Amino acid sequence: LVTVTIIPTRHRRSIPAEERAFLAQYDPQAFAAVAVTVDVAILTIREDQLSVLLVERADHPYKGYWAVPGGFLREGEDADAAAARELEEETAVRANGAGVHLEQLKTYAAPGRDPRMRIVTVAYLALMPNVSRPHAGGDAAAARFWPVSALGRARAPRIAFDHAQILNDAIERARAKLEYTSLATSFLEAPFTLSDLRHVYEVVWGVELDPANFRRKVLSTPRFVEPLGSREARMAPGRPADLYLAGGVEVLPAPMSRPFQNETSHAPSTSRRRRDEN
Amino acid sequence: LVTVTIIPTRHRRSIPAEERAFLAQYDPQAFAAVAVTVDVAILTIREDQLSVLLVERADHPYKGYWAVPGGFLREGEDADAAAARELEEETAVRANGAGVHLEQLKTYAAPGRDPRMRIVTVAYLALMPNVSRPHAGGDAAAARFWPVSALGRARAPRIAFDHAQILNDAIERARAKLEYTSLATSFLEAPFTLSDLRHVYEVVWGVELDPANFRRKVLSTPRFVEPLGSREARMAPGRPADLYLAGGVEVLPAPMSRPFQNETSHAPSTSRRRRDEN
DNA sequence: GTAATAGTGTCTATAAGACAGTATCCG
């Protein structure tokens, strides 16, 4: 049994006497005792694979299992701020930095999802380029990126709590958002080529896209990308590609069309055809 | 100051001795003390207006202001179940009933959003036909549907807490989802005509749609609607329309195209062109 | 009959899919 002292947060408005009386009679039994955590599913692309950062739990429960990194919501801290803090702690990347995308995903509140006590988890989704060396936090034995394709297969890490569900939701959200936003650029360091950008779509969706039609679509969308006017320094054979920066648009006026899977791709358990819910 | 006793929920797995030791040393100061509520933004269409159910607060804080109906998450209750319970309490409509749609919207956790204590609110979005008489709950002075168009204008109800933000997010989510799902049918009682369905789009989006093109699009989408084979009993002049039921599809293979606003429509404060985030 | 609403057919504009052909690099 754990005892917690609730300190009311600072009042925003002046409190009339009548209201103050109401506060005094506030019934502490009216609501379930819960703790709130914020977890961040951090996706990136490394070695041609959509990958997610997981931490190996050093303690019980689920010792030795892999979990989505996260932690308790702190006093006076907004959930968005907590997510940005967690992201920075795990990757040493500032959440509001160039190209890093962070958004709320979904909240998980099923009773019994943590055996210790009632825990409500606000999950976030982060998309970022493959830049950072992850480092394990205090209660983690290790931290590493796992290819999404490896999660449902042999030698896959065992996933703690209900985090397999969170991972599925995060991956589906990312796949869906590539269709109608320009968030694919969040996986890339600037500047990038259109082949780089196309490669993001191909890896995340597990399809092959026609380079010519992809180029036409991206360049015809206003402010999807901004031409830099210079070309890459290519080491391999082939014509050097033009370089681009992410344009200002977030929501595309017309979606990218997502073909059926035709590559030898490893779909996760719950993969739907087009946009997911939410 | 309020004191709360946290009773750990029942363990799902057997607990080894090592883990039990860990539980004993659990630090009650590591996390912020919070209460979790579930609020449901209930949207319907009445009198050619997209409308939302609000309750007038009978007590402080925000006495006399209007709020999104909701309540505390109970012991052993999932957030989805709590939302369904709230929806049923306010409208006497079973949440899993025919045509009623209920989905998680977003979680609001900013410190100070409730002056009494730290409250994290998991907001839900409900879409339903105009069938129920709302009735006020225990802490509500009144309950009624407000036209969305009236919220930002003169004689508008004052909105409690940060519920104006929740309302905006709910309305934008609904508008966005009509584009790529068949959820417009959730606003209608079965059976319905294609004019009824088109009317939903026109009211929610504030546009006029070409009846012929709308019909072609809906009927050419597999399992969007199911023809009933009979016709309506029309009282007014005009040819009676064919009747339909909602088909099985939820996510449309190709989105409904949403034109720019051209009607004399009352857009809410934060209205974006196409799909919103999330 | 007229007015009103439902439903059909058709022309056009736009955008996506397929794919041939050209450009520019490395070796």
Next chain:
DNA sequence: CGGATACTGTCTTATAGACACTATTAC
């Protein structure tokens, strides 16, 4: 030079917008 990758142009196909036309009702 060949091989590889980047980029351009064009033909075809699918679909949305516009809108004329027909069908079925109340009055």
